[in-house]
Each structure stands twice: as structure tokens, then as C-alpha cells.
Amino acid sequence: MRKIILQPEKTPFHLERTLECGQVFTWTRTGETWKGMIDGEVVTLRQSGSVISFNGITRKKLIHYLNLDQDLPGVLGAIRLSISNSHAGIPDPVFEAAATFASGLRIIRQDPWECLICFICSQNSNIPAITKRIHALCKKYGEPGQDGQYTFPTPAALSRESPESLRLCSTGYRAEYLSATARVILTDPMFLPRIRALPYSDAKKEIMQLPGVGPKVADCVLLFGFGFYEAVPVDVWIRSIITSRYPEVDLCKGKKQSCSYDDIADWCRLYFGLYAGYAQQVLFASRTCLPEICLMEK
DNA sequence: ATCCAGGTACCCA
DNA sequence: TGGGTACATGGA
Numbered sequence: 001m002r003k004i005i006l007q008p009e010k011t012p013f014h015l016e017r018t019l020e021c022g023q024v025f026t027w028t029r030t031g032e033t034w035k036g037m038i039d040g041e042v043v044t045l046r047q048s049g050s051v052i053s054f055n056g057i058t059r060k061k062l063i064h065y066l067n068l069d070q071d072l073p074g075v076l077g078a079i080r081l082s083i084s085n086s087h088a089g090i091p092d093p094v095f096e097a098a099a100t101f102a103s104g105l106r107i108i109r110q111d112p113w114e115c116l117i118c119f120i121c122s123q124n125s126n127i128p129a130i131t132k133r134i135h136a137l138c139k140k141y142g143e144p145g146q147d148g149q150y151t152f153p154t155p156a157a158l159s160r161e162s163p164e165s166l167r168l169c170s171t172g173y174r175a176e177y178l179s180a181t182a183r184v185i186l187t188d189p190m191f192l193p194r195i196r197a198l199p200y201s202d203a204k205k206e207i208m209q210l211p212g213v214g215p216k217v218a219d220c221v222l223l224f225g226f227g228f229y230e231a232v233p234v235d236v237w238i239r240s241i242i243t244s245r246y247p248e249v250d251l252c253k254g255k256k257q258s259c260s261y262d263d264i265a266d267w268c269r270l271y272f273g274l275y276a277g278y279a280q281q282v283l284f285a286s287r288t289c290l291p292e293i294c295l296m297e298k
Numbered sequence: 299a300t301c302c303a304g305g306t307a308c309c310c311a
Numbered sequence: 312t313g314g315g316t317a318c319a320t321g322g323a
């Protein structure tokens with residue numbers, strides 16, 4: 001195994017939190033070892049303290065995939081500064097508790113196509129079920145590689161399958177979305193590459209044209225697949241955390257009752273700043289461990 | 299057994 | 312524009 005030695009102060013990183021925080025579903029864990037594929041190659045990863053052991057990929061590609069070249073302390077500093085600016089200099093105990101709990105979590109750089117398919121599969125499911133579903137799709141429609149790993153199914157592979165066939169991977173009603181979205185991407189191979197060059201709101205509008213992609217899936221793909229840090233995916237957990245832990249905020253801007261997706265996402269961008277997407281993921285990763293957050297009000 | 303989950307499309311006022 | 316509902320499936 002090759003090694004990367006991290007400097008914890010400068011390059012905080014936690015492999016388990018990074019791969020198991022709900023941003024990616026393609027990795028398989030065995031004890032302290034994770035196996036998966038990056039860029040078509042079978043990769044093995046392990047972490048012991050400040051040492052990452054790896055093989056199957058170049059150091060450079062791994063650093064890029066794990067986003068180890070991002071200045072994470074700088075990102076956290078920017079979030080804290082934004083909080084401080086919109087909060088009269090008062091530190092935020094909710095965010096600080098989450099940041100401690102999720103320390104070393106990084107938003108990785110996923111392949112946009114894989115990310116898109118995974119988050120179409122994610123809707124209205126829990127993380128264990130999503131993971132199982134994705135692995136079933138890879139096994140059935142991907143190419144077998146070494147070590148029992150399968151490549152992620154290509155747009156062509158998913159396009160030639162009927163929705164009925166896709167349903168066998170317990171994708172349920174999402175099978176139609178997968179099939180239709182795969183056809184769009186196959187027909188227009190520049191659809192996803194074009195997204196990268198757009199400003200966030202245009203990129204979101206574009207990607208929401210795809211069947212099965214609403215605001216939440218769009219934001220996940222933009223954040224995890226394209227690195228748009230303004231993207232704030234709002235699911236039931238984030239909604240609950242924001243509305244229950246920041247009750248003083250007038251999220252709904254005087255509207256009737258429950259605030260909209262954009263009310264919550266816009267407030268997060270205002271409050272957490274340019275890296276609101278990262279703040280969101282830190283809160284999501286801490287959803288069951290910040291006491292009282294899990295008491296979902298109904 | 300019941301409820302819920304990294305939601306979306308569609309319909310209707 | 313905004314609110315209600317069907318949708319398939321499996322985990323807790």
C-alpha cells in the first residue's frame with residue numbers, strides 16, 4: 001500500500017466520516033478498509049490516524065477525489081466569519097457541536113453522472129437502502145473488474161434497459177426516472193459538462209430539466225458532483241435542524257406556515273455564507289448526535 | 299405492524 | 312405559486 005501522511009492541523013481528514021456521511025454510496029467497507037472505484041480503477045483505502053494507505057490509483061488522483069487539496073480550516077473559518085457577521089459576533093453552539101462531531105469530513109469530488117444516478121435513486125429512501133440499491137445496479141449493469149468490484153453503469157448501459165428491468169434492483173418508481181435520464185445523457189453527452197461552466201442558479205435550472213431531478217436531488221448533484229458550495233440540499237433532517245435549532249429566525253418571511261425549500265436554503269446561504277453547502281453536510285452528518293435535534297417536531 | 303426515508307411529478311384551486 | 316397526493320421499497 002502507498003501512503004499519504006497528513007498534517008492534522010493543516011489537512012484534517014476523516015475517511016469514515018467522509019465516505020459514510022451520505023454523500024456517496026458506491027464504497028464497500030470491510031473492517032477498516034474501503035473498496036470502490038475511482039475513474040475506472042479499483043481503489044483500496046484505509047486510514048490510521050494521520051496516515052492514509054491506498055492503492056489502485058495515483059496519489060494525485062486520490063488527492064483530487066478526496067478533495068485533500070481544499071483548505072478545510074479555511075472553509076470552516078469562512079463559515080464562522082459569516083455566522084459571526086449575521087449573528088452579531090455570537091458563536092453558534094449548534095454549528096460548533098456539529099463541526100466537532102463531523103471533524104475531518106470532506107465533500108469529495110464525485111463523477112457527476114454517478115452522483116446524478118445515485119441521488120435519483122436516493123429519493124424517499126434511507127441511506128442503507130440507497131446503498132444496497134446502488135450496489136445492485138452496479139452489479140447488474142456495470143462491468144465486472146478485479147476484487148469483486150463493478151464499474152458504475154454507463155448512460156448507454158442504463159438506456160438499453162427497460163424500466164421493468166431496472167425495477168429488479170428495487171428502484172421502485174425511480175426506474176422510469178433512471179431510464180429517461182440515462183437516455184437524455186446518452187443523446188446529449190455535453191449535458192453534464194455544460195453544467196460546470198454555469199452559475200449556480202442556472203446550473204440548477206438546467207439539471208432540474210432531467211426527469212426525477214427536483215430541487216433536492218439537483219442540489220446534491222451540484223454540491224457533490226460539481227463542487228457548487230452554494231448548493232444546500234434540504235431534506236427532512238436539515239429542515240428539522242434549521243427550524244428547531246434556529247427558531248428565532250423568520251424563515252417563512254411572514255408567510256402562512258411551513259417554509260419552502262428555498263426559504264430554508266436561502267437562509268442557510270445568508271447565514272453560513274459561500275460554503276453553506278459544506279455547513280449543511282456537517283449538520284446532516286451530525287443529525288442523530290446533536291441532542292434534541294432528533295426530536296423531529298411534527 | 300406501522301411509520302418513515304437525502305423527493306418528485308402531477309393535478310387542482 | 313402553492314398545497315395535496317400517488318408513487319415502490321426496505322429499514323427501523
